[in-house]
Amino acid sequence: MKALLAVTSLLLAALPASAKLVTRSVAYEQGGVKLEGYLAYDDALTAYGKLPGVLVVHEWWGLNDYARSRANQLAGLGYVAFAVDMFGGGQSTTEAKQAGAWAGEFYGKPLMAERAQAGLDQLLATGLVDHARVAAIGYCFGGSVVQVLACSGAPLAGIVSFHGGLIPVPADAAAKTKARILICNGGRDEFVPAKDINAFIESMNAGNFDYQFISYARAVHAFTNPAADAGAAANGLQGKIAYNAAADHRSWQHMQDFFGEIFAKK
Secondary structure (H helix, E strand, O other): OHHHHHHHHHHHHOOOOOEEEEEEEEEEEEEEEEEEEEEEEEEOOOHHOEEEEEEEOOOOOOOOOOHHHHHHHHHHOOOOEEEEOOOOOOOOOOOOOHHHHHHOOOOOOOHHHHHHHHHHHHOOOOOEEEEEEEEEEEEEEEHHHHHHHHHHOOOOOOOEEEEEOOOOOOOOHHHHOOOOOEEEEOOOOOOHHHHHHHHHHHHHHHOOOEEEEEEEEHHHHHHEEEEEHHHHHHOOOOOOEEEHHHHHHHHHHHHHHHHHOOOOOO
């Protein structure tokens, strides 16, 4: 019994101190634009070695508290999370007109992948991340961004798009894409019409991509964001964007199951 107690004491002594969420702003630059991302991780877990990393790409509202909260949640699950700044200066807005103007500078342009890659580079440069176990998740605009980043050939094990617009798949993407793909889509999302879904799935099948497409019943655009209802009221988007607790919880669980698969050590 004494021997058992002694061994137990030694094991407990070897454990790191109680978990502590470490968060900080990270200044970086891309294309001459000053950016300010957000890093989050559990410092107790880093004592065991390098951790899986997750890049978080915000909605068209910019790098706001919602994006940072998702990074914090990921850190709580044992990942090193970096919330990228796509628009510069860590800025955000609650006005759809401004958000649309910012986001409109990226669609269909190389800048979308380049700016996201700059954030990924910051995540990898922390020294905390296992480079073989890195994923990217994105919301709305950010969901489109992570699709483009994957198709650019970025070194990602997987991506998750939450209520993101579906990006046309480039002809050369199948040969370059390393990431497995999870699309979490609202079943009633007016911003993602059936023709886009059909074209996306056809492209995925034609390119033999490893993908999953999950549709959540009764969910409209922005279904993961608890602030979506307030945003809809403020911008005349009632019925088009709304929070859906069931779809939020289910999609987050689907993401965790996906990560368990892509991050499993062989």
